[in-house]
Amino acid sequence: MVTDAVPxxxxxxxxRTTDYLRFLVPSAIGAGLMLVPFRFGDTFNIGLGxxxxxxxxxxxxxxxxxxxxxIVLSAVATIAMVVVRRRLDTEPLANPILGMFLVxxxxxxxxxxxxxxxSMVLFQWGPAWLISDTTGRVILNxxxxxxxxxxxxxxxxxxxxxxxxxxxxFGTLCSRIFRPLFTLPGRSSxxxxxxxxxxxxxxx
Numbered sequence: 278m279v280t281d282a283v284p285x286x287x288x289x290x291x292x293r294t295t296d297y298l299r300f301l302v303p304s305a306i307g308a309g310l311m312l313v314p315f316r317f318g319d320t321f322n323i324g325l326g327x328x329x330x331x332x333x334x335x336x337x338x339x340x341x342x343x344x345x346x347x348i349v350l351s352a353v354a355t356i357a358m359v360v361v362r363r364r365l366d367t368e369p370l371a372n373p374i375l376g377m378f379l380v381x382x383x384x385x386x387x388x389x390x391x392x393x394x395x396s397m398v399l400f401q402w403g404p405a406w407l408i409s410d411t412t413g414r415v416i417l418n419x420x421x422x423x424x425x426x427x428x429x430x431x432x433x434x435x436x437x438x439x440x441x442x443x444x445x446x447f448g449t450l451c452s453r454i455f456r457p458l459f460t461l462p463g464r465s466s467x468x469x470x471x472x473x474x475x476x477x478x479x480x481x
Contacts, residue, residue, distance in 0.1 A: 300442040307437025312470050323474055325434060329426045340422035345395040352392035354378045355385055438467060 310324035317327055333340075358378040380388075397403040398413035407413050438444060444467050452463030459465070 300446075303437045303441040304443035304446070307434065307441070307443060310434050311431075311438055312467075312474055314474050325427070325430060328430050329423070332430065333422060333426045337422050337426075340425055341399060341417045344417065344421045344425060345399045348388075348395045349392045351378075352388040355380060355388050359385060438471070443467065 310328075312323070314321045314323050322330070355378045358375065362379070394407070394413065395417060398408050398417045401408050444464050447466045447470075448463035450463065451466035455461045455463050455466055455469075
């Protein structure tokens, strides 16, 4: 008579060790890249910041134009979706991509104004208070490129923090602090640490 094999103690230990490694290795890499600052050159930075700075130094010159192109295309696509929706008198098929362009009038106006403003700053058309080095160009040439680089890199590294148990681990440790102080679950401590140690876009 054939019976199911009873797992040996060695196999149980190996399985538990594998589970520990599955939690520890990705979580340690994620924490090292996104939560723990260390000295790099003359400053302290996190791994994500170093990667973002490296990419920004290599492709930063094209990012203002690329950002303007994305903003303009977003406005054009939003206008096109509004026209299509009105002509069909029905909602287009549910689609996560199309859903980004099915917006209300306030967002539509904001996107159109943003596209016009970004184009004016990029090509230096318009009043000085809008396109000067201390107003529009600071946003388009300094702020937006940094945020774009972070938004490209962060989603690739974020699963190391959120998908392998680190968030739940911190949630268990910090729930007694975060819930009474901030009325938030303990898992939000990861968000707070990432925002504090890294940058606001990382935590957000």
